[in-house]
Amino acid sequence: MAIFIQQLCNGLALGLVYALVAVGYSLVFGILRLINFSHGAVYAFGAHAAFFFVGLNFGPVPAIIAALVITGLLGVVIDKTALAPLRKKRSVPIAALVTTLGISNIIQNLLVVKFGSQRKPFPDFFNLGAFTLGGIQFSSRQFVMFGVSLVLLLLLLLVVNKTKIGLAMRATAQNAKAASLMGINVNSIITLTFLMGGASAAIAGGMVGGYYQVVYPGMGFMIGLKAFAASVLGGIGSLPGALVGGLLVGVIESIAALYIGSNYRDSMAFIILIVVLIVRPAGLFGKNEVVKV
Amino acid sequence: MLLKITGLNAFYDNVHALKNIDLTIEKGEIVSLIGSNGAGKTSTLSCITGLVAARSGRIVYKDRDITNFPAHKIVGLGISLSPEGREVFPGLTVEENLRLGMYAKGGRKESAPYARVYELFPRLKERNQQIAGTLSGGEQQMLAIARALMSEPELLLLDEPSLGLAPNLVLLIFELIKEISKQGVTILLVEQNANMALLVSNRAYVLETGRVALSGESGSLLNDENIKKAYLGNVS
Incomplete structure (x- = not known):
């Protein structure tokens, strides 16, 4: 029982990090109907940026903030240099999709060039020590990761659902042409979306770096795919969906690691993905929009 | 002119x-x-x-x-357009659609534009919390015109x-x-x-x-x- 609860906490903490990455997929998909497969590499970039700034003796929190800013900007640069020109030429959607795969490779290789391909130790910066509760030992890292992710996700939900700019984002996601008629600068909204996606990936990357105390250029590959699975599970384009999807993937894989064996851990997200696509293609929170004529 | x-x-x-x-x-x-x-x-x-x-x-x-x-x-x-085919925001409420209509007016929260369109289209006032995609075609048309009027x-x-x-x-x-x-x-x-x-x-x-x-x-x-x-x- 103790180990079950430990695994559950582990799953919840990891799940919220998946959610933090998953919102990046959902935000971009919501606005552009594009699955941004460079997002995993952006996450790895964020972790390395945090690693870099920690190395400059920034201290952990300022390092994460610096990483957040620079990674958010990376997201914007990706859009402005590679994706925006495709939109302007009204190219087929698959072109943008393949472009994001290419960008993913470019980012990963740049990370190898700058930092080397080996695993590098990352400081254990948010470990407040272990503690015992009801006879079960917990690591405080999980709780910090869970708390920070939850606050950020709620903040994001608040911005999207309660602010003027959030309303503009939702309007743009539903009908970009009508949004521009309302006076919304659609290009700025797209820029903001990439900025938010990049920044949340950077925070996730920095925290996972601290959690496992390691960073390496390929670290975004698996989590990127898992977060993608999580966003599809929740209903891609939906932020609450990304949150719930991330939590489910995190918890299910942790529990599966316990009962089925840790070798199957990484496959759980994809088993979930396949089942969702068959049973409920729109995802948990996704809906087929009503169009009246 | x-x-x-x-x-x-x-x-x-x-x-x-x-x-x-x-x-x-x-x-x-x-x-x-x-x-x-x-x-x-x-x-x-x-x-x-x-x-x-x-x-x-x-x-x-x-x-x-x-x-x-x-x-x-x-x-x-x-200059404001009520576009062909209505183009309302289907997943947002009537009220949110109207609020977007005055997006260009900056952050000011004015009630006058609402009062005006609700007087012209009482049906929209009744349904201001309804999701626009679930309105009838005629109501969506009214919403499209009302939304265009929000920017005065x-x-x-x-x-x-x-x-x-x-x-x-x-x-x-x-x-x-x-x-x-x-x-x-x-x-x-x-x-x-x-x-x-x-x-x-x-x-x-x-x-x-x-x-x-x-x-x-x-x-x-x-x-x-x-x-x-x-x-x-x-x-x-």
Whole structure:
């Protein structure tokens, strides 16, 4: 029982990090109907940026903030240099999709060039020590990761659902042409979306770096795919969906690691993905929009 | 003169959609733009609102050249479009749709625009928390017009407001157009329902394959034999 609860906490903490990455997929998909497969590499970039700034003796929190800013900007640069020109030429959607795969490779290789391909130790910066509760030992890292992710996700939900700019984002996601008629600068909204996606990936990357105390250029590959699975599970384009999807993937894989064996851990997200696509293609929170004529 | 279009040409790839369109609108008028499918009515509105680029020609609004202004800057100038096919935000509530209508007015929270559109469209007030996608077609049309009014435009562009509506609703929409006009809004009305459009408007332009084929007082066009044959369908 103790180990079950430990695994559950582990799953919840990891799940919220998946959610933090998953919102990046959902935000971009919501606005552009594009699955941004460079997002995993952006996450790895964020972790390395945090690693870099920690190395400059920034201290952990300022390092994460610096990483957040620079990674958010990376997201914007990706859009402005590679994706925006495709939109302007009204190219087929698959072109943008393949472009994001290419960008993913470019980012990963740049990370190898700058930092080397080996695993590098990352400081254990948010470990407040272990503690015992009801006879079960917990690591405080999980709780910090869970708390920070939850606050950020709620903040994001608040911005999207309660602010003027959030309303503009939702309007743009539903009908970009009508949004521009309302006076919304659609290009700025797209820029903001990439900025938010990049920044949340950077925070996730920095925290996972601290959690496992390691960073390496390929670290975004698996989590990127898992977060993608999580966003599809929740209903891609939906932020609450990304949150719930991330939590489910995190918890299910942790529990599966316990009962089925840790070798199957990484496959759980994809088993979930396949089942969702068959049973409920729109995802948990996704809906087929009503169009009246 | 509120709006003056001279020698406007626009293309969709290689298709020449608008050919030397000349059009003027005086303050306070209702001007209708009629013609069959593909005549260039919607394209004209799209050029005014910056959704489609003009290749040549000039669009001048209140002595200001607004040719090829980006779409999101048009509404702030006082020109607002209720687009063809309504284009409401289907997943947002009626109230959110209306709030977006005054997005360009900055952060000010004003109640006057709401009061005005709720008076014109009481149905929208009843349903202000309903998701727009679940409204009936007629209600969505009202929402599209109401949303366009939220920015308190001087020039309101209405694209096919009667399309797909039941006859009694068509009459209601045209009554509302007259009412909006009485409130001092200048209106450019695009319609396939030429009969109704000519009845409600002061002047009209008839478009044919991207050209202005005819223009004049609505009353005289209504009695023009050629117009009757081509658009009104009630040859007497």
